[in-house]
Amino acid sequence: MRLSEMSKEELLAFKNDVQKEYDSFKAQGLALNMARGKPAAEQLDITEGLLTAVAKSEDCFDSDGTDCRNYGGLDGLPSAKKLFAPMLGVDVNELIVCGNSSLNLMYDAIAKFMLFGVDKESKPWKDCGKLKWLCPVPGYDRHFLVTQTFGFEMINIPMDEKGPDMDMIEKLVAEDESIKGVWCVPMYSNPTGITFSDEVVRRFAALKPKAQDFRIFWDNAYCVHHLTDTPDRLLNLLDECKKAGCPERVLMFASTSKVSYAGAGVAVMAGSAKNMEYIKSMLTVQTIGYDKINQLRHVKFYKDFEGLTAHMEKHKAIIAPRFSAVLDALDSEIAPLDIAKWSKPNGGYFISFDAMAGTAKRIVALCKEAGVVLTGAGATYPYGIDPEDKNIRIAPTYPSVEELKLAVKLFTIAVKLASAEKLLGVQR
Amino acid sequence: MRLSEMSKEELLAFKNDVQKEYDSFKAQGLALNMARGKPAAEQLDITEGLLTAVAKSEDCFDSDGTDCRNYGGLDGLPSAKKLFAPMLGVDVNELIVCGNSSLNLMYDAIAKFMLFGVDKESKPWKDCGKLKWLCPVPGYDRHFLVTQTFGFEMINIPMDEKGPDMDMIEKLVAEDESIKGVWCVPMYSNPTGITFSDEVVRRFAALKPKAQDFRIFWDNAYCVHHLTDTPDRLLNLLDECKKAGCPERVLMFASTSKVSYAGAGVAVMAGSAKNMEYIKSMLTVQTIGYDKINQLRHVKFYKDFEGLTAHMEKHKAIIAPRFSAVLDALDSEIAPLDIAKWSKPNGGYFISFDAMAGTAKRIVALCKEAGVVLTGAGATYPYGIDPEDKNIRIAPTYPSVEELKLAVKLFTIAVKLASAEKLLGVQR
Numbered sequence: 001m002r003l004s005e006m007s008k009e010e011l012l013a014f015k016n017d018v019q020k021e022y023d024s025f026k027a028q029g030l031a032l033n034m035a036r037g038k039p040a041a042e043q044l045d046i047t048e049g050l051l052t053a054v055a056k057s058e059d060c061f062d063s064d065g066t067d068c069r070n071y072g073g074l075d076g077l078p079s080a081k082k083l084f085a086p087m088l089g090v091d092v093n094e095l096i097v098c099g100n101s102s103l104n105l106m107y108d109a110i111a112k113f114m115l116f117g118v119d120k121e122s123k124p125w126k127d128c129g130k131l132k133w134l135c136p137v138p139g140y141d142r143h144f145l146v147t148q149t150f151g152f153e154m155i156n157i158p159m160d161e162k163g164p165d166m167d168m169i170e171k172l173v174a175e176d177e178s179i180k181g182v183w184c185v186p187m188y189s190n191p192t193g194i195t196f197s198d199e200v201v202r203r204f205a206a207l208k209p210k211a212q213d214f215r216i217f218w219d220n221a222y223c224v225h226h227l228t229d230t231p232d233r234l235l236n237l238l239d240e241c242k243k244a245g246c247p248e249r250v251l252m253f254a255s256t257s258k259v260s261y262a263g264a265g266v267a268v269m270a271g272s273a274k275n276m277e278y279i280k281s282m283l284t285v286q287t288i289g290y291d292k293i294n295q296l297r298h299v300k301f302y303k304d305f306e307g308l309t310a311h312m313e314k315h316k317a318i319i320a321p322r323f324s325a326v327l328d329a330l331d332s333e334i335a336p337l338d339i340a341k342w343s344k345p346n347g348g349y350f351i352s353f354d355a356m357a358g359t360a361k362r363i364v365a366l367c368k369e370a371g372v373v374l375t376g377a378g379a380t381y382p383y384g385i386d387p388e389d390k391n392i393r394i395a396p397t398y399p400s401v402e403e404l405k406l407a408v409k410l411f412t413i414a415v416k417l418a419s420a421e422k423l424l425g426v427q428r
Numbered sequence: 429m430r431l432s433e434m435s436k437e438e439l440l441a442f443k444n445d446v447q448k449e450y451d452s453f454k455a456q457g458l459a460l461n462m463a464r465g466k467p468a469a470e471q472l473d474i475t476e477g478l479l480t481a482v483a484k485s486e487d488c489f490d491s492d493g494t495d496c497r498n499y500g501g502l503d504g505l506p507s508a509k510k511l512f513a514p515m516l517g518v519d520v521n522e523l524i525v526c527g528n529s530s531l532n533l534m535y536d537a538i539a540k541f542m543l544f545g546v547d548k549e550s551k552p553w554k555d556c557g558k559l560k561w562l563c564p565v566p567g568y569d570r571h572f573l574v575t576q577t578f579g580f581e582m583i584n585i586p587m588d589e590k591g592p593d594m595d596m597i598e599k600l601v602a603e604d605e606s607i608k609g610v611w612c613v614p615m616y617s618n619p620t621g622i623t624f625s626d627e628v629v630r631r632f633a634a635l636k637p638k639a640q641d642f643r644i645f646w647d648n649a650y651c652v653h654h655l656t657d658t659p660d661r662l663l664n665l666l667d668e669c670k671k672a673g674c675p676e677r678v679l680m681f682a683s684t685s686k687v688s689y690a691g692a693g694v695a696v697m698a699g700s701a702k703n704m705e706y707i708k709s710m711l712t713v714q715t716i717g718y719d720k721i722n723q724l725r726h727v728k729f730y731k732d733f734e735g736l737t738a739h740m741e742k743h744k745a746i747i748a749p750r751f752s753a754v755l756d757a758l759d760s761e762i763a764p765l766d767i768a769k770w771s772k773p774n775g776g777y778f779i780s781f782d783a784m785a786g787t788a789k790r791i792v793a794l795c796k797e798a799g800v801v802l803t804g805a806g807a808t809y810p811y812g813i814d815p816e817d818k819n820i821r822i823a824p825t826y827p828s829v830e831e832l833k834l835a836v837k838l839f840t841i842a843v844k845l846a847s848a849e850k851l852l853g854v855q856r
Contacts, residue, residue, distance in 0.1 A: 036499065037746055038498055038499050039498060043494065044485065044488075044495070044497040045485050047497070048484065048485045051480075051484065051485075051487075051488075052479075052480055052481055052483050053484050053723075054479055055479050055480050055483075056476065056479065057472065057473050057476045057479075060472075061478075061850050067469065067472070067693070068692065069472040069475070069498075069689040069690065069691070069692060070466055070472060070688045070689070070690045070691060071464065071466050071691050072687075072691070073691070086852055097813075099528070099719070100527070100718065100719045101715045101716065101717075101718075103714070103715055103716060104714055104715040107713065107714040107715070108714075111543065114543060114575075115539065115542060115543070115554070115578070126543070126554055142716075143765060145713050146713055147716075149544075149710075149713045150543070175442060235753065259500075261497040261498070261499045261721065262497065262499045262716075263496070263497070263498060263499050263500070263501070263716065263717050263718075263721075264496065264497060264719045264720065264721040264722065265718060282577075285535065285570075285577045286531070286532055286535040286536075286572075286574075287529045287531055287532040287535070287574050288531060288690075288691065289528065289691050290528065290529075290691070291527070291528045291691060291692045291722065292691055292692065293479075293689065293692040294692065294719065295723070302534075418797055
């Protein structure tokens with residue numbers, strides 16, 4: 001029965017029952033974490049071979065003779081470029097292979113654009129007065145924190161199952177020169193799990209921004225992270241930008257943080273050859289080079305892009321059941337009550353849960369009180385402010401399936417309790 | 429016989445003889461490189477055990493239980509802090525352990541100070557108008573390139589065997605609020621090889637800068653890189669700054685680039701606990717964490733700071749003969765002619781060679797023409813401009829001793845030839 005169709009008495013009875021369930025859960029003293037998109041230990045275990053992929057001094061040489069133990073190689077090993085270029089669908093001269101963090105690459109790119117401009121001809125953003133940034137929501141909290149830190153006014157852009165609201169983006173960027181960029185997680189979006197439609201990608205390429213130094217930060221973090229045998233596909237924005245005559249508009253990012261090791265992987269950045277030359281001209285001031293031995297480990301472990309995608313099948317086998325455990329519980333416990341909506345993604349690391357407006361904070365607090373940590377309510381919005389207080393990001397990968405079943409059971413109880421409270425007008 | 433005491437005829441005959449030697453060297457078609465302070469292959473080989481120090485999934489856990497394969501650990505593994513804190517003589521809460529490049533840490537620190545200020549109370553340097561930076565010379569070209577890129581006017585500060593000219597520094601910083609910092613390689617300085625005297629260190633701590641946000645960038649790159657059994661010792665600037673009541677004045681940097689692997693090592697940053705807290709508050713926006721597995725490799729390979737210093741003895745055994753090969757040749761070939769001065773360092777990676785004024789560029793060009801690449805003349809000065817055109821940085825570590833003997837022989841010939849030309853007033 002739909003919760004909204006219950007009489008007050010039915011609702012009160014429902015709430016009392018749920019409260020009892022909640023209290024008994026709380027008594028169990030759980031300590032589980034569904035807050036971050038962290039790989040499970042089983043996922044990390046399948047990468048064990050990476051550790052000894054470069055085991056001897058004589059293994060430390062790239063195919064071109066580069067001694068990876070020594071200085072040099074600013075923009076990445078040639079063999080690593082060959083491995084990762086197909087991941088983003090670019091040529092090797094449109095890619096640089098860097099350190100362990102794509103977030104760091106995005107932060108650094110914005111820091112450089114702030115201080116030096118997006119190219120040799122443009123004014124540094126720091127000298128452009130008021131700065132604004134478009135933030136499709138719900139989105140990735142660490143993206144938002146970067147642009148917040150650099151002082152951008154962040155503008156929420158609603159997302160649907162095809163991507164961000166392009167009507168809104170087209171209008172805003174055409175009118176406002178202070179809008180310098182947009183965050184995108186175009187495939188298996190964090191957290192909604194959707195993949196941008198071909199039309200959305202083409203409309204990004206066709207934008208007519210008033211700011212000539214407008215840049216699309218295309219964080220393709222989940223490009224090989226499929227959960228089903230019918231994966232989504234994403235149009236290549238760099239290709240589309242070339243066709244549209246604006247190849248410099250997009251900067252693409254990815255990493256192996258959820259392919260090999262989170263924190264000990266390899267991050268890459270891609271874009272037009274001109275953009276990459278400019279980035280390299282700045283990078284050479286910043287560092288002599290990134291960790292080439294770790295790049296070489298990845299090359300030797302995965303061999304080629306086919307090897308890497310085969311490895312992703314193993315990840316899928318480990319995490320797909322975790323997603324199912326959450327989705328099954330939501331389907332059986334929450335769907336009949338008609339008090340929430342949630343995503344059923346074909347890939348990525350998250351399930352996006354939209355509760356009744358005004359209940360997200362309460363649900364997260366109830367879970368926390370009973371020992372299950374979720375991503376903070378509001379975190380998926382700029383400044384941590386979800387205007388409707390309804391979105392919750394569920395990260396099902398880290399706990400075991402057994403733990404997850406417990407955690408999601410508690411979650412459904414919290415959702416029921418918060419929803420009943422809301423409908424009953426309980427003041428908290 | 430001193431070259432300056434030769435008659436014109438003697439000089440001409442000398443020059444002709446040297447020219448013949450040069451021409452026969454040139455005919456050999458050498459291809460050697462003494463340009464950069466790169467470790468030799470033999471040095472890299474002694475670190476082989478690092479590659480498999482973490483070989484299995486179960487090896488990936490730090491002593492506190494941290495799974496180094498997963499996210500987290502922004503400021504470095506506890507065990508890595510314990511390993512590296514004695515290297516800079518600081519407490520573990522005064523140190524963060526980061527990625528593979530200390531240059532990157534210095535660049536990032538300045539970028540952050542530009543955009544956000546040196547602490548929560550200070551104005552971002554970008555909003556401070558004209559910016560200046562003190563550069564003890566000769567110094568490290570990559571330092572100078574960083575401050576040049578950020579738009580600082582760089583001021584040359586002469587160095588002697590005790591360190592930079594502190595009279596000059598004291599006067600300048602007391603008068604000029606636009607001076608925001610100074611580069612220092614305080615131990616086995618790049619390239620002069622000297623170590624700052626206790627008095628110099630104390631005077632750095634006792635500075636009364638007009639700019640409250642003046643910072644000393646203390647790049648202790650060679651702190652464990654001794655070449656003799658009677659190593660230099662360096663007073664700890666952080667300790668001295670604490671005594672002087674200005675613990676926030678110094679930021680210290682070091683790395684294992686020339687301890688383990690150049691490019692696949694670990695870099696560290698140290699300073700007052702307050703400074704480190706501030707840096708961490710900014711780092712958390714930039715990255716989720718550095719490569720903890722590589723940090724753990726270092727911990728397992730070196731065990732403790734004693735293990736690390738024992739490892740440095742092996743480096744010494746490999747590179748000390750290279751320094752001797754260069755110094756012996758200079759002593760026998762150049763000293764009697766009294767046309768140059770050079771350093772005889774107790775550690776570090778360089779020999780600093782002061783030729784006759786106006787001949788450095790010519791010497792480097794002559795060497796290059798005959799197949800030996802040296803650091804570009806002028807590189808040891810800001811903007812690449814050596815006002816007297818006399819300093820040349822010799823980096824003897826990378827070639828083998830045999831190659832080095834050839835290369836330095838050519839170098840002495842080039843010095844002789846350029847000096848004779850100079851004295852004869854040959855126009856080039």
